[in-house]
Amino acid sequence: MTNSSNSRAASLAHLRRSRLSVGDPIPLPLTMAAIYHTPGDATGFDQYGRFSNPTWDAVEEMLGHLEEAPCVAFPSGMAAISAVFFGLLKSGDRVLLPSDGYHTTRTLAERFLSTFGVAWDVRPTASLLDGGFDGYRLVFVESPSNPTLDICDISAVATAVHTAGGLLVVDNTTMTPFGQRPLDFGADIVVAADTKAPNGHSDVLFGHVASRNPDIITAVTEWRETAGGIPGPFEAWLVHRGLETLEIRFDRMCASAEIIALRLRNHPAVRSIRFPGLPEDPSHNLARAQMERFGFLISFIVASEEKAEDFINGCELIHAATSFGGVHTVAERRAKRGDAVPPGFIRLSVGCEPVEELWSVIEASLDRIA
Template sequence: MTYGFETLAIHAGQDPEARTGSVVPPIYQTSTYAQDGVGQPREGYEYSRSGNPTRDALQEVLRALEGGRRGLAFASGLAAEDTLLRTVCQPGDHVVIPDDAYGGTFRLFAKVAERWGLTWTAASIHHLDTMRNAIRPGQTKVIWVETPSNPLLGVNDIAATAALAHDAGALLVVDNTFASPYLQQPLGLGADVVVHSTTKYLGGHSDVVGGALIVSDDELGERLAYHQNAMGSVNGPFDAWLTMRGIRTLGVRMDRHCDNAERVVDYLRHHKAVSEVLYPGLPTHPGHETAAKQMKRFGGMVSFRAAGGEEAAVRICESTELFILAESLGGVESLIEHPGRMTHASAAGSPLEVPADLVRLSVGIETGDDLLADLERALG
């Protein structure tokens, strides 16, 4: 039987526990498992780096929500990214990355993977020709996109980019963190791998760090699972349990995030202290038509540029009360940050440097009127 998204979020991989009937999957807080005989692990579990029932439950719901063949959970989003790169690439290979990627992703490519022998080119995800020109025939193994991107809210045409990548013999990897699987499912549009920082909307409560990979190919899933175990960057059972707890309410939370974000955008675009609002839901956004085609709604992330420049942007970030000055995003509480000095500081001086007057909002699920009043105080 085919189930809807909200039903899968609550039930996929989360049947009542067999022995006691516990409705919520237990936390298997163990490092090792008794074996029935030498080399005869019970139910396939022998050591929790290699397999844990709580993590397996999380991996199944991640697979189901993204419509993939296999889901894999990690200790962080960057741990997932690193495992992916070391599975599908080798020294001498080339990757195309967005020219407005998350600062941590840029740091992984430029400061870690580059020393390992991986090369990369930053290209605009808005233009297929730009990405096509960045491809090195025979050398490019991955095209990596974020859509919407962090922090400039750029939008990529996933289906068109998938065709481009496959024509070049490369994989398309889509970081779906900003959208969440509730708003967008890249595998169904032709992507090969979906990446998540499950810390964000999937966990949803700013109380757990994690990452995930979901793939559309069984063989690639097996290879990634081997490296997940061999490299050891798995999340613990309590972290897996917390993430599942968050996933159960993902649909209703995302609807409220979107409702509030739309109100914030409408307010900001009329304010004299704001020179530009970046949000895929605006008809003036260059990726609006693409976002409308491949997303259910436009998300809870909003960026804007302060009319008074960098110092005005910093002052705004330090003046809110309900919007907490903090990194990360996707929690129930609203957050505000200055990307140039915070999440994207590692990209300073690179092709991925963000505008100094940029402010990023993660719009939470508080009462919308209260959020608008808080912005009014900070911008006034």
């Protein structure tokens, strides 16, 4: 990690220190409140639970510290994406989405943006620059894409989008601010599902929007207040606690993924593999330039749907689950979620288990299906 990342990691758990009085609890207190005491003119104070909560403030401070930008918290990653779409777009606008990114983003556009008069197109992540961006109010990218792990040049895309007069949104869920910082490469907005690695324990849904443009922060905050897409205080408290260990968990997961990917590519049961950290991966050189780590996700293909399911279900240190980024290693055959991938395509999210023990059971399960 860079010195800047180390500095942010070191100070992350101490952000509240300067505001503590003698006898105050060091762990963040949980504020469960829908109403507040507001006699007279209470301007500048918490008013009502749909507008603000001290626990939200604390988790937004931590996320903002990592992003080095103001952040707005939401009850899920899709709620964060929805706030960007519905807070910033209007009838007549056109949006560009990744054809190989998280499918629910496209579903949102198809089922709801279209009915509000917002047009949308798709383009593969790896060739996002092809065709230019004229006419697009907003370009949404996911790099690395989920689940195929293709990458685009965020800096080049940002320059081209801005030249065309649009805004660039980057979904950074797969990388977290410790792995990639899209705002530093010119993105106008970052969205992320903190359900994943930031919380890290697979027990809460959460998301955030980050931007260095105050007008954008105002727009998504007003959308949250008016539409009521607010996070619960307890969920915010869980994410706050998870963020305190994000750097150490992320470091272990990424280091383990690099080891496991190198071994997977040589296993006879694996027909092809995508991982940005592999020197032969099509995205490797670009990943080295714009990512601080190569991530903890590995995608690979085995011979068939049956072999993929057998591998996952027969590995005692892998959970069959649809999310990623937690302390548990999980895997999923992504074709069953509607992704345009082969039947034997597996997305593996490497967790925090000791790497040699984890590889031992992965190898044994692959040997069985080879």
